Amino acid sequence: MGLKNSDMLNVYVESTPPTPQFTITPTNKWQYPSEFFFDAKSSNDIDVGNGYDKLTYDWSFSNPSAVQISETEDNNKRITALFNETGKHLVTLKVSDNYGKTEEIVKEVNVESTLRPELVIRPKSAVWKTYVGFILKSNANSAPIVSYEWDF
Numbered sequence: 001m002g003l004k005n006s007d008m009l010n011v012y013v014e015s016t017p018p019t020p021q022f023t024i025t026p027t028n029k030w031q032y033p034s035e036f037f038f039d040a041k042s043s044n045d046i047d048v049g050n051g052y053d054k055l056t057y058d059w060s061f062s063n064p065s066a067v068q069i070s071e072t073e074d075n076n077k078r079i080t081a082l083f084n085e086t087g088k089h090l091v092t093l094k095v096s097d098n099y100g101k102t103e104e105i106v107k108e109v110n111v112e113s114t115l116r117p118e119l120v121i122r123p124k125s126a127v128w129k130t131y132v133g134f135i136l137k138s139n140a141n142s143a144p145i146v147s148y149e150w151d152f
Helices: none
Strands: 023-026 037-041 057-060 067-073 078-083 087-097 100-110 118-122 135-139
Touching: 057 078
Parallel strands: none
Antiparallel strands: 023 037, 037 078, 057 087, 067 078, 087 100, 118 135
16 A cells, blocks of 8 residues: 555657748849849748747858848848849758757759849930930940840
8 A cells, every 4th residue: 555656757859950941032123133032931940930949041152252142131031132143043041940950952043134234314304306315334344235225
């Protein structure tokens, strides 16, 4: 009658690794055809959803000298980047949690043009039958523009 039995078991619960994911969207600014918006809001971690963890976001590019990050939002979760070279560029998103778990994903972005045209009209306003001049400026210092096409 006075016998007792007990046992103790320690359970270690490990953090789950984050799942990185991001979208790539051109900004559609006509003067910046090589500017893209990268959004990692679809990255997740079960521990974050339960309120026990926090994620950090680190972006890298295959040719960092050809990229300028022009804007960051929400602690680097969203960035806007401007590419200075045409071609295919690899973009890597590394997502880490507070427990040291890190995962990454790599995607490709294709930059078709880096021209940044600026149209100047002189005079800015005119009356009927007055000549108006159009001047096109560009950042094409290294490779000259071969031709122009005007459509009125």
